[in-house]
Amino acid sequence: MIVYTVGTFDLLHVGHLALLNHCKSLGDTLAVGVASDEVVNLYKPNVPVVPLEQRVEMLQALSCVDIVRPYHALEYVSGCKAVNADIFVIGEDWGSNTHNLDVNAYLKQMGKEIAQVRYNPRTSSTKIKQMVLAQFNAPRNLH
Template identity: 45%
Template structure:
């Protein structure tokens, strides 16, 4: 069984998230998703996600292509998560191209093309403009 792991915030779930998760799932037999904690997001983006960690975990768990979900507490623990979940491949969007190559000794690292024209940051901006 080929185990795939990926990570993300998954705030304001959109078509780009869905497409990336489906393509990641298609690369193996078991898709594991690390959902970034609220605290991790605040530390890296200087803002809290719109939805809480618990809500984002529940949303991702509900997706048919996802087999397992956990909370990612730290960016520095990616290697530990890869080993804990016995991942054969780490899959990320190509906006992270090269940034996770350090994990190649632990597993295959794959960067998938993102969906053009959509991002959570863009959606938040669009929604704010309409209010």
């Protein structure tokens, strides 16, 4: 069974690790799609802090990840086809945009599965960025 999930994976953190380990537990092979900066710009206000090549390298270093595949268009059908996914793992914020509905229809037609997961409440890249900014902008006590 090949499990496929997608994301930005900026500022790799324990929430990402929990997600990827969970995905790996669903099958034999875990393939991860990594959004390019151009794709991220289509649905998030800021591009990732970490360049795509480095995000790919970090994911490739994880023992639970077997395949890392950057993607440069906001659609998921080609990724599912490329890795021959049996299960496509999505987050709780999965919506009804065209790119979501297209992959949903494709997977249903092919008899494949969609598994939805909750995000880890412990952290997120956004929370990490907010904490860094808060610390950077905080008045410093020099005594």
